[in-house]
Amino acid sequence: MNKLILPLILFISLNSYGNEFFYRMLSQVNSEWKYQDDGLKLAATLDLSQNKSFDDCIATHLMLVEQTLRKRTTENLSSSQKQKRLTLLNELNGYWHNRAFPVNDYLPYKNPVLIDRKGNYCAVGYLMKQSGAVSLAHAIDTENKFAYVKEIKTSGVKEWADENGFTLDELAWIQPGYPVSFTVQDLTGGLNGTVSSIVIDSSSQIIYAGGSFTASTTGSSCNGVAAYISGFAGWDWIGLGTGLNGNVNTLLIKNNMLYAGGEFTLAGTIPVSNVAVYNMQTGQWQSMGNLDSTVTSLAVYNNEIYAGGKFTGFVSKWTGTSWQDITQGFLYGEGVRTLEVKDSLLYIGGNFELATGALRRNVATYDGVYMGTSGFGTSTPVNDFEIHNDTLYAACDVALGPDTCALAKFDNLNWECMLNPFALLMNNFSGTSVQHLLSANQKLFCAGTFTCTNGLYYGNNLMEFIANSSGAPSCLPMLLTDSGINSLAVWGNSICFGGAFTNSLSTTLNHIGIIPNILNSVNEPYIQPIQTLNIFPNPSGDRFTIDLKNIVDLNRYNLKIMDSMGRIINSKSELLPQTSIDLSDKPGGVYFIRVLNEKGNVYATGKLLVR
Numbered sequence: 001m002n003k004l005i006l007p008l009i010l011f012i013s014l015n016s017y018g019n020e021f022f023y024r025m026l027s028q029v030n031s032e033w034k035y036q037d038d039g040l041k042l043a044a045t046l047d048l049s050q051n052k053s054f055d056d057c058i059a060t061h062l063m064l065v066e067q068t069l070r071k072r073t074t075e076n077l078s079s080s081q082k083q084k085r086l087t088l089l090n091e092l093n094g095y096w097h098n099r100a101f102p103v104n105d106y107l108p109y110k111n112p113v114l115i116d117r118k119g120n121y122c123a124v125g126y127l128m129k130q131s132g133a134v135s136l137a138h139a140i141d142t143e144n145k146f147a148y149v150k151e152i153k154t155s156g157v158k159e160w161a162d163e164n165g166f167t168l169d170e171l172a173w174i175q176p177g178y179p180v181s182f183t184v185q186d187l188t189g190g191l192n193g194t195v196s197s198i199v200i201d202s203s204s205q206i207i208y209a210g211g212s213f214t215a216s217t218t219g220s221s222c223n224g225v226a227a228y229i230s231g232f233a234g235w236d237w238i239g240l241g242t243g244l245n246g247n248v249n250t251l252l253i254k255n256n257m258l259y260a261g262g263e264f265t266l267a268g269t270i271p272v273s274n275v276a277v278y279n280m281q282t283g284q285w286q287s288m289g290n291l292d293s294t295v296t297s298l299a300v301y302n303n304e305i306y307a308g309g310k311f312t313g314f315v316s317k318w319t320g321t322s323w324q325d326i327t328q329g330f331l332y333g334e335g336v337r338t339l340e341v342k343d344s345l346l347y348i349g350g351n352f353e354l355a356t357g358a359l360r361r362n363v364a365t366y367d368g369v370y371m372g373t374s375g376f377g378t379s380t381p382v383n384d385f386e387i388h389n390d391t392l393y394a395a396c397d398v399a400l401g402p403d404t405c406a407l408a409k410f411d412n413l414n415w416e417c418m419l420n421p422f423a424l425l426m427n428n429f430s431g432t433s434v435q436h437l438l439s440a441n442q443k444l445f446c447a448g449t450f451t452c453t454n455g456l457y458y459g460n461n462l463m464e465f466i467a468n469s470s471g472a473p474s475c476l477p478m479l480l481t482d483s484g485i486n487s488l489a490v491w492g493n494s495i496c497f498g499g500a501f502t503n504s505l506s507t508t509l510n511h512i513g514i515i516p517n518i519l520n521s522v523n524e525p526y527i528q529p530i531q532t533l534n535i536f537p538n539p540s541g542d543r544f545t546i547d548l549k550n551i552v553d554l555n556r557y558n559l560k561i562m563d564s565m566g567r568i569i570n571s572k573s574e575l576l577p578q579t580s581i582d583l584s585d586k587p588g589g590v591y592f593i594r595v596l597n598e599k600g601n602v603y604a605t606g607k608l609l610v611r
Contacts, residue, residue, distance in 0.1 A: 029054075029061040032173040039068040039173070054480045055099055058176050062096035062123055065174050077165045084131070085165030091130045092174070095123060104178035111177050112148055114141040124149060124175045133160055147590045149175050151609055179459065179480065183516055187228055187496075188236050189217035190510025195498030196262075198489040198512070199251045201280075204229075207491060209498055209512055210248030210260055217510050224248040224264055225278070240278050241285050242266070252298040254305070256280045259288070261295030261307055275307060275323075289323050291316065299339035301346040302368055308336035308348060315339070315348055315366070330355050330371040331364060340385030342392050347374065349382030349394060363394065363415065375414030379405045386437030388444045393418070395434035395446065406434050407446065407465060418467055419475070428453055429475050431460075438488035438495070441519040447497060449484035452477050461485045462497060478515070479504055493519045533593060533606030540610055542584035546593065549577035557603060562592045583610055 026033045026043065033039065043064050066089055074082050102116035114125045114137065121129055121137065128137040133156075140147075140154045149157070149172040161171055193213030200207055207228035215221050216237035223243025228235060246264025253259075258278040266276050266285055273290040275298075295309040305318040306326075313325030314336040333352030340347045346366040354360040354373060361377040384395040392410040398421060406429065407419035421429045431450025438445040444465045451460045452475040459477020462485050466474040479485075481501035489496045491514060498512040507513070534547040551557060554575040561570040561581065569586060572579065575595075583591070588610045595604040 026057070026061055026064075029057050029176045030173060032169075035169070036068065036173055038071070039064055042068055042071075054179050055101060058101055058178075059096045059099055061176060062092060062174070066092045066096070069170060074165065081163070081165035084163065088127045088131060088164055088166075091127060092123065095126050101176075102178055106146070110179045111146050112175055113178050114145050122175060122178075124171050127164075127174075128160060131160070131164055136160055144589060146592075148172065151590045153587075153589050179477075184479065184504045184507050184509070185514050185516055186507065186509045187512050187514065190508075190512050191216055191222070191226060191237065193511065194486070194500045195511045196247065196249050196486050197251045198487045198496055198498045199253050199258075200489050200491055200496070201253055205491065207489070207496055208251055208253070208258060210251045210262065211498070211511065212247045213511065224262070225251070225258075225260055241283060244276060244285075249294065249296050250298050252300070252305070254300055259298050259305060261298050261309065263294040274309070274311070288318065289321070291323055294335070296335070296337045296350075297339045299341060299346065301339075301341050301366075306339055306346060308339045308350065310335035314350070314352065326366060327364075327371055334381075338382060338384045340387070340392065342385075342387055345372075347385055347392065349378075349385055351381035351397075362396075363410075374410065378408045378415045379403050379417070383433060383448075384436045386439050386444070388437070388439035389442070393437055393439075393444065395437045395448065397433045398431055398450070406431075406450070407437075409467075418473060419465065435484065436487050438490070440490050440495070443519075445478075445488055445495065447485035447488050447499070461499070461501070462488075478518075481509075490519065493517045495519065533595065533604050535593065535606045535608050538608055540608065542586070542610060543580065543582050544608060544610075546579045546581065546606070547577075548575055548579055548595070551575075551595070551603070557595050557597055560594050560596065562594070563589065586610070 070089055074085065077085065100120050102113040102120045102122050104111060104113050106113060112122055114122050125137040125140065128134065136156050140152055143154045144152045149168060158168060161168055191209065191211065191213040192215050193211055195209045195211040195213070197210040198207060209226050209228070210224060213226065214223050216226065218236065220237050220239060222237055222239035223245060225240050225243055225248055226237045227240060228237055244260060244264040244266055247262045248260050248264060249262040251258060251260055258280060260278065261275045263274055265273055274293070274295045275288045275291055277286050277288045279286060291307060291309065291311040293309060293311040295307050295311065297308040299306050306315060307323065308315045313327050314331045315327050316323035316325050331352045331354060334350065335352065336348055336350035338349045344367070348364040348366065349362060351362065354364055356373060359376070360373050362380070362382045363374040363377040365372040365374050378394055378396055380397045380399045382394045382396055386393050394408045394415065396405050396408060398404050398406050405417035405420055408415045408417050419429060429450060429452045431448065433448045434446050434450065435448040445462065446465050447462050449461060452463050459480055461481045462479040464476040464478060466476065481499070481504045483500040485497050485499035485501065487498045494514045494516045495518050496512070496514045500511065502508065502510055504513065536545055538544065548554060557575055558571065558573040559575060559579065560568050563569050570581065591608045591610060593606045593608060597603050
């Protein structure tokens, strides 16, 4: 089914059954849901709003399938089939409770995996094993590891289903697809509270984290600010002096000094409120005046320290002895959330309006003397700025209704919306906010509180954003965490991320973790499909054609075909607008097709069934 028709079907189903968010999740786990009317009716009676991770979705999917299959009539089955069916439904109950699901670290998109590298079986394979048909499961794993039930060519599947009282349609509904697995690592157990800001000392590669925590999970005291350092016993978290009592929202490093802003006081006798500085050489906190409310951002502009927040005036400059208000009543509203320097201007973002006589919101500028405007601003409040490919981007809140913008860029005249959830067929992006942006290795990463999909792959809270030169932008999901992500930073070839989460899938992180080597351009750990190939006929005999006429410069692309084990069985570097392929020397089965650009990144992907 093509991508344009699917949202319409989902929309009709959602109106019928409600619970829009989780119906979308169920459909991501298994597209067979659109054929399961009785299952949808059962799902509509449950409170599914608390499901966070993809593992939650898989478990809930299997729970609903199990409960629905128990209710279906079995009058046409023999007593032996009824008993075996009931036994395996009991096994299915234990399987989804145990959550030992396979990990898809084979393919660059969501797909079934019969048995993973650690020996975890998919639900259908597990039922085969528990029924005594483990040899059948291993035969399928050898011959059709990545195939959907209805595509499996291994003999004996239908016979096994009949013997145990199931139809192939029911097995197809049981079988989930598994998302791309990224290698995610914790940082020595993490911290015991939310991480709001991360900065890296480029000279020492020490990670500094700020937030609402009081200790590491290994017991080290670190009030509000912690450093991740390599010591005699390996890497571990340490506190910085007596720390800060309260919430640290932002960190900044300048000249061996660590500046912290937030909503806190400094432990001990030093009178300080909401902003402080730590001398990395002496190991001492120092007073840095007082600001009368929360500090949300710190920046260096013209070699001076600026703070933004909810305090009087919203933006102030540190004179060396006190804070000086620079806005002089030019901004009014909730306050400032972020500061960024570009082209000799200090850009100011947040939730405010400008006193200009015309409606200008959420973005202002400062040239060192005067406050100024930045077009008409953004439609929703700004949480962060980032310079990507010499263009200023803004991460924004998501509001109800079409007049919203999750991500915007400045074109030197005005702000252009780059990511509007209501313009993406309602299934690609949804959530409450993009909180933080990171430009690294010519990629733009977005963190926040959201969900996003790309083709068949679902993720949340961290994605790569690609502004395609033609067509709709692509949101490429990278993680599944159980709560939002607030901050990103580059650590070597890895991305460090922090937030309110405690887990990513089955990995315990406790508010901070890394994705190792994701910035290694030689061996990128993930590739996401952007286009879906038109392949015909499909299913085919042994010859088929791939429509590539939408690719402008075919000389920059090559084509690879993989079998169901992920092995490359055919390659073509000379492509035509309609490229024909002959697989007459290959056995029938499922084949995966990729079109890659000159950098090895996947431009398009498709799947072919050869009979």
